[in-house]
Amino acid sequence: MDEQLQATPICSRHRALNALMAPFGGWDMPIQYEGIIAEHSWCRTQASLFDICHMGEFLFQGDFEADGLEDVFTFSVKTIPLGRSRYGFLLNEQGGIIDDLIVFRLAEDKVMIVVNAATAPKDFDAIKGRLRGGAFTDITAATGKLDLQGPLSRYVMVELFGEEVATIPYFKFITMNILGVEAIVSRTGYTGELGYEIFIPSEKVCELWDLMLTDERVKPAGLGARDVLRLEVGYSLYGSDIDEETTPLEAGLESFVNFDKSFIGKDALLRLKEQGVTRKKVAFEVIGRRSPRHHYEICFEGETVGAVTSGVFSPMLGKGVGIGFIKPELASIGTPLTIRHERVSMEATICELPFFRDGSVRS
Amino acid sequence: MSMYFTKEHEWVKVKEGIGAVGISEHAAHELGDITFVELPKIGAVVKQFGVLGSIESVKAASDIFAPVSGKVVKINDALDTAPEIVNESAEDAGWMAWVEIADVAELKNLMTQEQYDAYLKTL
Numbered sequence: 001m002d003e004q005l006q007a008t009p010i011c012s013r014h015r016a017l018n019a020l021m022a023p024f025g026g027w028d029m030p031i032q033y034e035g036i037i038a039e040h041s042w043c044r045t046q047a048s049l050f051d052i053c054h055m056g057e058f059l060f061q062g063d064f065e066a067d068g069l070e071d072v073f074t075f076s077v078k079t080i081p082l083g084r085s086r087y088g089f090l091l092n093e094q095g096g097i098i099d100d101l102i103v104f105r106l107a108e109d110k111v112m113i114v115v116n117a118a119t120a121p122k123d124f125d126a127i128k129g130r131l132r133g134g135a136f137t138d139i140t141a142a143t144g145k146l147d148l149q150g151p152l153s154r155y156v157m158v159e160l161f162g163e164e165v166a167t168i169p170y171f172k173f174i175t176m177n178i179l180g181v182e183a184i185v186s187r188t189g190y191t192g193e194l195g196y197e198i199f200i201p202s203e204k205v206c207e208l209w210d211l212m213l214t215d216e217r218v219k220p221a222g223l224g225a226r227d228v229l230r231l232e233v234g235y236s237l238y239g240s241d242i243d244e245e246t247t248p249l250e251a252g253l254e255s256f257v258n259f260d261k262s263f264i265g266k267d268a269l270l271r272l273k274e275q276g277v278t279r280k281k282v283a284f285e286v287i288g289r290r291s292p293r294h295h296y297e298i299c300f301e302g303e304t305v306g307a308v309t310s311g312v313f314s315p316m317l318g319k320g321v322g323i324g325f326i327k328p329e330l331a332s333i334g335t336p337l338t339i340r341h342e343r344v345s346m347e348a349t350i351c352e353l354p355f356f357r358d359g360s361v362r363s
Numbered sequence: 364m365s366m367y368f369t370k371e372h373e374w375v376k377v378k379e380g381i382g383a384v385g386i387s388e389h390a391a392h393e394l395g396d397i398t399f400v401e402l403p404k405i406g407a408v409v410k411q412f413g414v415l416g417s418i419e420s421v422k423a424a425s426d427i428f429a430p431v432s433g434k435v436v437k438i439n440d441a442l443d444t445a446p447e448i449v450n451e452s453a454e455d456a457g458w459m460a461w462v463e464i465a466d467v468a469e470l471k472n473l474m475t476q477e478q479y480d481a482y483l484k485t486l
Contacts, residue, residue: 036421037396224395224421289399289446291419313398313421320399343414344424 008053009144009205019222025117025239027054030222037315039225043191044316044359047150048221049212052197053205056120057143058113058127062134069111071264072130073103074248074257080105084172085186088256089248090115090123091265095272096244097251099123100236102188104173112139112184112199116238130264144205149195149229151360152217157196160211161185165196170362179204179211190226192233192359231312231321233361234283234353240294241281241309241323247272250325252281279306280328283355284337284348286320289313292348296341298324305330308339316356320346366454367430367473369412370482374454375430375462377470382431382462386418389483391453394420400442400449401427403460407435411469416459418449429462431469437461 005028014021019030030051032039042048064070064078075088082105090098099119104112115123124138148156157165161178165185168174173186181201189195200208212218227237236242236251247265248257249272257269286292292311297304306326314321322339335350366376372390375382391397399419409415409429416427438460442448449457474482 031422032395035396037398228421289419290401291398291421291424293424313419343426344417 006054008051009202010051010053010209013206013209014051017220019220024223025054025119027117029054030220032222032224033220036222036224036228039219039221040228040315042219043150043193043221043225043229045151047148047153047156047215047218048191048225049209049218050147050149050221050223050226051209052145052147053143053202054117055145056115056117056123056138056140057145057199058115058124059110059137059139060113060127060131060134061107061110062131062136063109064111066132067134068130068132069134071262072127073101074263074265075103076258076261077103077105077111080111082107083174085188086171088258089253090126091247091263091269092126092244093265093268095247095249095265095268097238097242097246097248098126098244100238100242100253104184104186106175114145118239142202144200144202144208146198146200146205146208146212147189147195148198148212148218149189149191149193149221151194151363153193153195156212156215156217157185160215168196179207189361190235191229192235192354192356192361193229194360194363228312228315231310231323232314232316232354232356233359234323234355236323237310246325247277249273250277250279250281277328279325280331281323282306282326282331282335282350283321283323283353284339285317285351285355286322286339287347287349289319290344290346291320292322292324292339292346293341296322296339296344298326299338299340300326300330300335305337311339314355320348321355322348365470366476367470368476368479368482369428369430369473371412371428373415373428373430375470375473376458377464377467380464380467381436382433382464383458384415384430384460384462385458386427386449386453387479388453391449391457394418394425395422396420397446397449400446400459402438402440402442403435405435405438409433409435409462411472418446427459430473431462431464431466433462433465435460436463
């Protein structure tokens, strides 16, 4: 095991629960407790608690335009209303995705940027290198993050923290007192279910974890279940589905790119738009219970036309589902594909996202 | 009835020339939630340590190897729709196939329960 692995403040709790731990993004993280499918099913029907302390958080305070932050991401920061958050990308000059992230508008001159764990150091350097001023700090170590996700999560949150939580709409957040400290409660998540992300000073996060688990509707869930949940609703996983070699245009994520503003990588994306992409993201359903997996080949009429970037057996659909990149001329709904790897071969059909449509995310 | 194991964590229970074959509880536990089992066809002839089928869980996919050579005479169809039986009962209801054992001498290449338990401790 990598000796450089970092541990979250909840680490001792995971061990006490006998969780299966594994390295993820440089952190020693819980993959599962009682089992991936049981935890997946709990999250789709009850409320699941995830330790997400590994994710990175940065603070920026300054003049968004004068200090250069406005041009850093594929979306406008200054137009995010107070108390709202926005999803989008940090791109390199070639339009490749350095990271996908969410920016929270905390104040007139202040935002929190939430990034993936594995990319946090390079994100920080990339953003800092593009800023001309303002105060930019990495608050990852000082910030604890727990996600409560599932159709019952609102009831749990209201019972624990008060009525105020009940009214937070999707992609909005409030600042409130939890356990005597200031916390951010955001209606966002990565499961396709109604849910909340809670940011709290890291010295309080263990206490919050324990408190939330006192509610019998809440059970812990690991990153294994989180991956199944996110893939069923078609969310991209950085490092698997998107990376620095992939642009939002190829990944079907153009709606998170605002071409009416300037941002680094825009020229490359405009050129790519004109030339046309050479590969495109598709979603497919497997006929049967086999699971497509990262790097499996995608074939059409006997010829390799692309590769799988994410795949899983979907418990909700009862069949294998996956995401991959193929030649754009083949990327239409209904196209039959064969997914291959060594002896393994499975028939699949290109379909629309999300695979699972009945999540409670907007309820 | 004698039970033998492979280093790849398959088992075979031998009775009257027929070997019932499956994967060990240890293997099932390591795989986690099993979502798919590929069974051999009835009549297929398998070789000792050759591929018998495959098994997939949420976490991983792996081949199942035949602990003995012989002809497949029966398969556990229930696993097609309920592969989780392997998690619930890997060394009993989760059996995968019956093989007509071609050469009982091959059992010498396998581990007894005691040897297998000792082997697990070395992993």
